[in-house]
Amino acid sequence: MSDLQQAAGGPLDAVDLAARVVQLVETGRRESTYKLATLMALIDICVEHSPAPDGTLTVPIDEISHRFVGYYWPQVRVFHQHGRLAQSRQGRSIPDKIADAKQVLLQDGLRTAEAAREVGHPAYRSLVRELRTTIAQQPLTHLQTVPRSRIRDDFLFDASEFHKKMTVTEIDRIGVIVLWPGVPEGLRRTSTLLRTFLRSRWAQDVIGFNRAELDAEDLDGFLFGSDRTALRALAEPLRELQNNRCFYCDGRIVTEVHIDHVLPWSLLPIDGVANLVATDPRCNLGKSASMPVLEHMSRALSRTSLSDIASATRIPLLYKRTDSAARGAYAALPTGSVLWRAVGSYEMYDPSHPNG
Numbered sequence: 001m002s003d004l005q006q007a008a009g010g011p012l013d014a015v016d017l018a019a020r021v022v023q024l025v026e027t028g029r030r031e032s033t034y035k036l037a038t039l040m041a042l043i044d045i046c047v048e049h050s051p052a053p054d055g056t057l058t059v060p061i062d063e064i065s066h067r068f069v070g071y072y073w074p075q076v077r078v079f080h081q082h083g084r085l086a087q088s089r090q091g092r093s094i095p096d097k098i099a100d101a102k103q104v105l106l107q108d109g110l111r112t113a114e115a116a117r118e119v120g121h122p123a124y125r126s127l128v129r130e131l132r133t134t135i136a137q138q139p140l141t142h143l144q145t146v147p148r149s150r151i152r153d154d155f156l157f158d159a160s161e162f163h164k165k166m167t168v169t170e171i172d173r174i175g176v177i178v179l180w181p182g183v184p185e186g187l188r189r190t191s192t193l194l195r196t197f198l199r200s201r202w203a204q205d206v207i208g209f210n211r212a213e214l215d216a217e218d219l220d221g222f223l224f225g226s227d228r229t230a231l232r233a234l235a236e237p238l239r240e241l242q243n244n245r246c247f248y249c250d251g252r253i254v255t256e257v258h259i260d261h262v263l264p265w266s267l268l269p270i271d272g273v274a275n276l277v278a279t280d281p282r283c284n285l286g287k288s289a290s291m292p293v294l295e296h297m298s299r300a301l302s303r304t305s306l307s308d309i310a311s312a313t314r315i316p317l318l319y320k321r322t323d324s325a326a327r328g329a330y331a332a333l334p335t336g337s338v339l340w341r342a343v344g345s346y347e348m349y350d351p352s353h354p355n356g
């Protein structure tokens with residue numbers, strides 16, 4: 001436990017923890033978006049995984065590296081006339097490496113980062129390994145320090161073995177970071193707030209690094225929206241599976257099919273078939289980024305024959321990940337949260353009657 005935690009007599013509560021994260025992000029000038037990506041990764045991992053009985057969570061450095069690929073994969077597309085957007089002040093960056101590997105992977109028919117991870121493509125594997133070094137040397141080393149100072153308080157995890165010249169051997173030996181007791185639970189409970197905050201800072205940084213007039217609202221959708229073209233292959237198989245009916249309202253799909261992320265993409269970016277359904281445009285647009293009632297989520301997870309669709313389209317199933325993310329996301333929801341059932345129809349979340 002860090003000195004500060006000891007002085008305060010125990011783990012930080014969730015609100016104080018979130019306040020510390022916000023303060024950390026707001027202090028000093030950033031050279032790249034990597035700290036933001038690291039924090040985002042830690043939050044997503046905390047939502048998807050339960051802590052150990054002592055309240056800690058062990059996070060492999062490799063897992064953070066996988067998340068980096070997932071976040072930057074859609075972001076390395078061309079943004080209008082601006083081309084590929086810079087994500088750091090200088091130097092060859094993590095997104096450049098991801099863009100190079102992505103080209104190779106796309107040629108091999110792998111349309112999403114998750115698909116590449118699932119098949120363990122060599123280009124993907126070496127990318128993750130290469131990024132891991134940069135992630136250990138930079139954001140994991142510097143995450144909890146005030147830029148250009150020696151002020152450091154390891155309130156999230158013990159970073160004393162991390163430094164900016166870490167070798168592959170050292171990283172192999174360390175292998176993981178361990179989030180302090182209370183941190184996983186605190187990050188999970190404040191995940192929605194923190195994610196929204198991190199996204200806005202991320203978009204702001206990108207505007208700063210590119211010195212161009214970028215439209216902030218347009219940019220947010222570009223940076224953090226799902227790459228829908230990658231999912232187009234699912235439209236017909238899912239429509240067929242659902243007998244040409246909308247997953248939510250059961251109406252016939254007469255116009256175009258929309259693919260909806262049951263657990264909203266903005267909440268947890270999971271492009272797995274287990275999290276995707278075919279809907280009519282009305283329900284998809286009506287639901288937008290809302291959290292659905294639990295019943296929709298359970299129905300999505302109880303579908304059969306999804307693995308055939310996953311192998312035919314080469315979009316991974318990600319059942320376990322979707323299932324544990326859903327558990328984590330609902331567990332983090334405060335009582336009274338508004339959930340979406342149908343267009344114009346919402347319900348208050350009551351964990352004591354989860355199916356109500």
Ligand SMILES: [Zn+2]
Binds near residue numbers: 249
């Ligand atoms: Zn519908």
